Amino acid sequence: MAEATEVASEHAGDEEEEHAHESRWPLPAAIGAGALYLGAGLYFMGQNLVPSVIPVALVAVGALGLLGGLAGWANEAFIADYRRSHGGDSGVLRMGMILFLVSDVATFSAGFVYYAFIRVGAWPPEHLPSLLGSLVIINTALLVASSFTLHYGHEALESGNRRRFLGLMGATLLLGVVFLGGQAYEYYELLVAEGFTLSTGILGSAFFGLTGLHGLHVALGVLLIGIAFGRALKGHYSAERDTAIQTTSLYWHFVDAVWIFLVLVLYVGASI
Incomplete structure (x- = not known):
C-alpha cells in the first residue's frame, strides 16, 4: 500500500511538472499571426471591399501581437525560470x-x-x-x-x-x-x-x-x-x-x- 502511494505521488509530481510548462502566451501569438495574415490577404485581395486603413491596421496589430506573444512565451520558458530550460x-x-x-x-x-x-x-x-x-x-x-x-x-x-x-x-x-x-x-x-x-x-x-x-x-x-x-x-x-x-x-x-x-x-x- 505504501509503495502504491509512493508511485501515485511520483506520478502526480510528474503531472505537476508537466503542467508547470503550460503558458497562455501562444494564444496572443496565434491571434496576432491570424490578424497579420488576414490583413495581408485583405490588402492584396480585398482592396475594393474594405477601406485600405483596415488591412494596414490589422497587419500592424497582428505583427505586434505575434512578436509580443513570442517574446512573452520565450521569456516565461527560458528567462523567468531557468530551471525549466535545462531539459532536452x-x-x-x-x-x-x-x-x-x-x-x-x-x-x-x-x-x-x-x-x-x-x-x-x-x-x-x-x-x-x-x-x-x-x-x-x-x-x-x-x-x-x-x-x-x-x-x-x-x-x-x-x-x-x-x-x-x-x-x-x-x-x-x-x-x-x-x-x-x-x-x-x-x-x-x-x-x-x-x-x-x-x-x-x-x-x-x-x-x-x-x-x-x-x-x-x-x-x-x-x-x-x-x-x-x-x-x-x-x-x-x-x-x-x-x-x-x-x-x-x-x-x-x-x-x-x-x-x-x-x-x-x-x-x-x-x-x-
Whole structure:
C-alpha cells in the first residue's frame, strides 16, 4: 500500500511538472499571426471591399501581437525560470533547428523562383528605382559583421571569457536592430521618394515580398538573440551548456547567407 502511494505521488509530481510548462502566451501569438495574415490577404485581395486603413491596421496589430506573444512565451520558458530550460537533448534541438532551416530554404526558394519568372520577361520594367546604393552596402556590412560577433562571442563562451561573450552578444543584438532600422528607412525612401510600392507591378510585389520575408526572419532572429542575451546576463550559459547559443547561431548565419544571396540576385541583378 505504501509503495502504491509512493508511485501515485511520483506520478502526480510528474503531472505537476508537466503542467508547470503550460503558458497562455501562444494564444496572443496565434491571434496576432491570424490578424497579420488576414490583413495581408485583405490588402492584396480585398482592396475594393474594405477601406485600405483596415488591412494596414490589422497587419500592424497582428505583427505586434505575434512578436509580443513570442517574446512573452520565450521569456516565461527560458528567462523567468531557468530551471525549466535545462531539459532536452542538445543534439535533438540542433537537428530540429537544421530541419527548420531546410524547410525555410523552400520558402525563400519560392520567392526567388517568382523573381526568376519576372526576369525572363521584358526587362527593365516600366518603373525600376535605383535599388543598389550605399544604404544596402552598409546594411550588408552590418549583417555580415553581426555573424562574426556572434561566432566569436560563442568562442569566448567556450573558452570561459564571460565578459567578452557578453560584449559580443550585445554587439550582435545592436547590429541586428540597426539593420532593421536601415531596412525600414530603405522602405520609407522607396515608398515616399520613389513611389515604389507593393502595387508597382510584379517587380514591386517580388521585391517587397522577398525583402519583407527576410526582414521578418531578421526580426525573429533579433528576438532570439535578445532572449539569449537576457539569459546570458543572468549567467545561464557555460561552455558545457550552450545549446541555445548554437541553435541561435545556426539561424542567424542562415539569415545572413540568405541576405547576401538576395542582394546579389535582387539588388545587383536588377541593375544588370
